[in-house]
Amino acid sequence: MEHSFDQEQPTLRRQVRAWVKSHLGSAGDGQLDLESEACRLAKQLGKDGIIAYAVPGKFGADRESVHARSLCVIREELAWGSALADVMFGVQALGASPIALAGSEEQQRHYLPPLAKGERLAAFALTEPNAGSDVSAIATSALRDTNGYRLNGVKHFISNAGIAHTYVVFASTHPEAKAKGLTAFIVESDSAGFTVKEKTPLLSPHPIGVLAFDDCFVPQHQRLGGEGEGWKIAQRTLDTLRCTVGAAAVGFARRALEEALTYSRNRRQFGRALAEFQGIQFKLADMATELEAARLLVYQAASMHDHHHPEAPLKTSMAKLFATEAAQRIVDQSLQIHGGSGVVVGNVIERLYRDVRALRIYEGTSEIQRLIIAKHLSRKEPADGL
Ligand SMILES: Cc1cc2nc3c(=O)[nH]c(=O)nc-3n(C[C@H](O)[C@H](O)[C@H](O)COP(=O)(O)OP(=O)(O)OC[C@H]3O[C@@H](n4cnc5c(N)ncnc54)[C@H](O)[C@@H]3O)c2cc1C
Structure with missing residues (x-):
C-alpha cells in the first residue's frame, strides 16, 4: 500500500504541536489534582477544536476518509507532550465512536455534538473484575423492564x-449466548442506580475507576444498536482505536529518543560527550530504527482502516503490538542513557517510563494482539503469499 506518513494531515499535525507547546509547557502533566487537570485539558481541547476529531462522522471535525489517520496524528502529538492530554482525547474517541458507529440519527444528534465540543465527557465500559481479556465472561446483566432495561453488575x-457524563456500557441481554448476547447501552451519569464506587490510582496520571449498576433503569431509546450487537459494536470501535494506542506509543517513544539525543550530547564522561561513544550511538541507532518501524506500522494500519481494507484489523493488531512494545524498549534505553538522573522524579524520562507501560495492556494486551494475529495467519495459505 502506498503510504507516506509525513504527508498525513500536516496542517493538523502543526496545529496540535502548537497546542501542546502553548498549553502543556515542557514538563507536561504532573499536577496533583488529577481530575481537575483532566477536565481542564479536555475543555481546552474542546475549545480549540481538537477534541472534535475524536467524534467520527458528520458531528465531528473530520472527513471519514482520513479519520483513523487524524486520530493517530493527534494522539502522537499529544502523547509527546502529556500522557493525560492523550488519555483525555483517546477516551473521548473510545466513548464517542460506538455512538457514531451504531447510534440512531436521534441518538447521534443528541449525544455527539456536546462530546465533539468537549462540554461533556464520554466513557466506554466493557471490562469487569472477572472479564478482562475474556469478554465472553461479562456478567453485567440487562433485563427487560417496561419501556427499557434494568442493569445490574460491576x-x-x-x-x-x-x-x-455519557457512558457506553456493554451488558448481557442473553447470557447463554456469551459475547454474542452482549448489548450496548448509553447510560447517563445521573441515572438512578448508577454509582462510581471507586477511583483507582494508577502508575501514570489517568482518571479511572469502578462503576456499579444496581437495578439501574435505562430507557429503550438509550439502547445502542440491536440486542446481541454489543460485541460487534465494541470490536468495530476497538479495531479503529487500537492503532491510535500505537500512535500514542510512537509519541512517547519519539519524546524519549529526543531526550536521549539531547542528554547524550550534553553529558560528558571520560572526557567526551556520551554521544561520542559507540556503545551509546548503537543504542540511539536501534531506538531510531524501532521508532521508524513502529510509526510505519501505525500509519499503514490507520491508512488501511481509512480505505476499508479487509486486512486492516490484522494490521491494526500488528501495529498496536509492535509500537507499544517498541516504545517500552525505546523509553527504557533512553532512561539507561540518562543514568541516575533518569530515575529522578520530575525528569521527563522518568515520567515517560511510567506513562508508556499501560499501553501494552489496555484495548487488548500484547498477548491478545498475538492471538488475533495468529488467528489471521491460521486462515492463510502460505502459497497465496503472506
Ligand atoms: C490504563 C487502563 C485503562 C483502561 N481503560 C478501560 C476502559 O476505558 N474501558 C474498559 O472497558 N476497560 C479499560 N481497561 C481495561 C483493559 O482493557 C483490561 O485491563 C485488559 O483488557 C486486560 O484485562 P485484565 O486486566 O483483566 O487482564 P487479564 O485478562 O486477566 O490478563 C492477565 C494477563 O494474562 C494474559 N492473558 C489473558 N488471556 C490470555 C490468553 N488467552 N493467552 C495468553 N495470555 C493471556 C494477558 O495478556 C495478561 O498479560 C483499562 C486498563 C488500563 C490498564
Whole structure:
C-alpha cells in the first residue's frame, strides 16, 4: 500500500504541536489534582477544536476518509507532550465512536455534538473484575423492564469514571449466548442506580475507576444498536482505536529518543560527550530504527482502516503490538542513557517510563494482539503469499 506518513494531515499535525507547546509547557502533566487537570485539558481541547476529531462522522471535525489517520496524528502529538492530554482525547474517541458507529440519527444528534465540543465527557465500559481479556465472561446483566432495561453488575478499570457524563456500557441481554448476547447501552451519569464506587490510582496520571449498576433503569431509546450487537459494536470501535494506542506509543517513544539525543550530547564522561561513544550511538541507532518501524506500522494500519481494507484489523493488531512494545524498549534505553538522573522524579524520562507501560495492556494486551494475529495467519495459505 502506498503510504507516506509525513504527508498525513500536516496542517493538523502543526496545529496540535502548537497546542501542546502553548498549553502543556515542557514538563507536561504532573499536577496533583488529577481530575481537575483532566477536565481542564479536555475543555481546552474542546475549545480549540481538537477534541472534535475524536467524534467520527458528520458531528465531528473530520472527513471519514482520513479519520483513523487524524486520530493517530493527534494522539502522537499529544502523547509527546502529556500522557493525560492523550488519555483525555483517546477516551473521548473510545466513548464517542460506538455512538457514531451504531447510534440512531436521534441518538447521534443528541449525544455527539456536546462530546465533539468537549462540554461533556464520554466513557466506554466493557471490562469487569472477572472479564478482562475474556469478554465472553461479562456478567453485567440487562433485563427487560417496561419501556427499557434494568442493569445490574460491576465494571472496573473504566477510564473517565466519575468525570464522564455519557457512558457506553456493554451488558448481557442473553447470557447463554456469551459475547454474542452482549448489548450496548448509553447510560447517563445521573441515572438512578448508577454509582462510581471507586477511583483507582494508577502508575501514570489517568482518571479511572469502578462503576456499579444496581437495578439501574435505562430507557429503550438509550439502547445502542440491536440486542446481541454489543460485541460487534465494541470490536468495530476497538479495531479503529487500537492503532491510535500505537500512535500514542510512537509519541512517547519519539519524546524519549529526543531526550536521549539531547542528554547524550550534553553529558560528558571520560572526557567526551556520551554521544561520542559507540556503545551509546548503537543504542540511539536501534531506538531510531524501532521508532521508524513502529510509526510505519501505525500509519499503514490507520491508512488501511481509512480505505476499508479487509486486512486492516490484522494490521491494526500488528501495529498496536509492535509500537507499544517498541516504545517500552525505546523509553527504557533512553532512561539507561540518562543514568541516575533518569530515575529522578520530575525528569521527563522518568515520567515517560511510567506513562508508556499501560499501553501494552489496555484495548487488548500484547498477548491478545498475538492471538488475533495468529488467528489471521491460521486462515492463510502460505502459497497465496503472506
Ligand atoms: C490504563 C487502563 C485503562 C483502561 N481503560 C478501560 C476502559 O476505558 N474501558 C474498559 O472497558 N476497560 C479499560 N481497561 C481495561 C483493559 O482493557 C483490561 O485491563 C485488559 O483488557 C486486560 O484485562 P485484565 O486486566 O483483566 O487482564 P487479564 O485478562 O486477566 O490478563 C492477565 C494477563 O494474562 C494474559 N492473558 C489473558 N488471556 C490470555 C490468553 N488467552 N493467552 C495468553 N495470555 C493471556 C494477558 O495478556 C495478561 O498479560 C483499562 C486498563 C488500563 C490498564
